[in-house]
Amino acid sequence: MGEIGPREIGRGELAEILRELALSMLRDAPPHRLSRSAAGVLSVLERTGPQRITALAEREAVRQPSMTGLVQRLEAAGLVSRTTDPEDGRASLVAITAAGSAELGERRRVHDRTIHAHLDELDPDDLLTLHRAVPALRHLIELTETHAHQH
């Protein structure tokens, strides 16, 4: 092990706290009609437009057959629609429907409300500190999303 410089202090602790925070928020999410998997797919479709099964599977870090099943359930529920890719007869393009967007929005509002309630109880100084950390958290999310799917 090398020496620990000023930049190194507590980085392991930071990773640990971030992991615990994620688990904590996850456990705290109220139950909803949309599962996490379903919401994840709808969220990608909403942000990036229609996608192929393979692209969705890579993006969500699941296998192609798993994504086939998930999309089939979403289609049966009317939350996505499918069309054959005009440029490639093998591929299909999955798109979110208006009903899908509505469900997704509702799920986000419910979860955010829960988190908001906790923030309301937080010490004002802590709240200010977290506000100041928003850009850094955004950057961390970007890095995490970029480097995903490498497992």
Added chain:
Amino acid sequence: MGEIGPREIGRGELAEILRELALSMLRDAPPHRLSRSAAGVLSVLERTGPQRITALAEREAVRQPSMTGLVQRLEAAGLVSRTTDPEDGRASLVAITAAGSAELGERRRVHDRTIHAHLDELDPDDLLTLHRAVPALRHLIELTETHAHQH
């Protein structure tokens, strides 16, 4: 809707970022022998000592029969052991084994290493900001854990 005071600014945005961070970290977690559910139970047992099925179910926000099944799988894998509660013949006490602790530790190290790798790429200013936010994040986790299980 009431007026928006100085303390109110951006709290909705903060909740949103925290939710997105949690999802992002979750998707980023490398696959592991221990599922999230299994790791959650082992983590509780490690921190709080032997627990009843009912207590574990409440803590992890699942139903009693779901926890029965999960504990049965963990027991079959040698990660927990069970004894009848000496004070109540109906109840059993579930305890983590040495093998369970080892698996849990390994899973945490793997995930933390992934997060750590992202932190290494973060701008030093962002990293400093996040370090300063550790106590606030800790407090938020505590609030979230305390108020869980109210759905």
Added chain:
DNA sequence: TATTGTTATACTCTATAACTATA
């Protein structure tokens, strides 16, 4: 041949309903 996607099969995780055993 390589790529896109589906089907077949199996295991984990979750739920509700009905049950057993103990208090």
Added chain:
DNA sequence: TATAGTTATAGAGTATAACAATA
């Protein structure tokens, strides 16, 4: 009766392996 837990059953979500269709 009430509580602690299990069993029965069903559905979502995941995986691997084998297959079909198109490029």
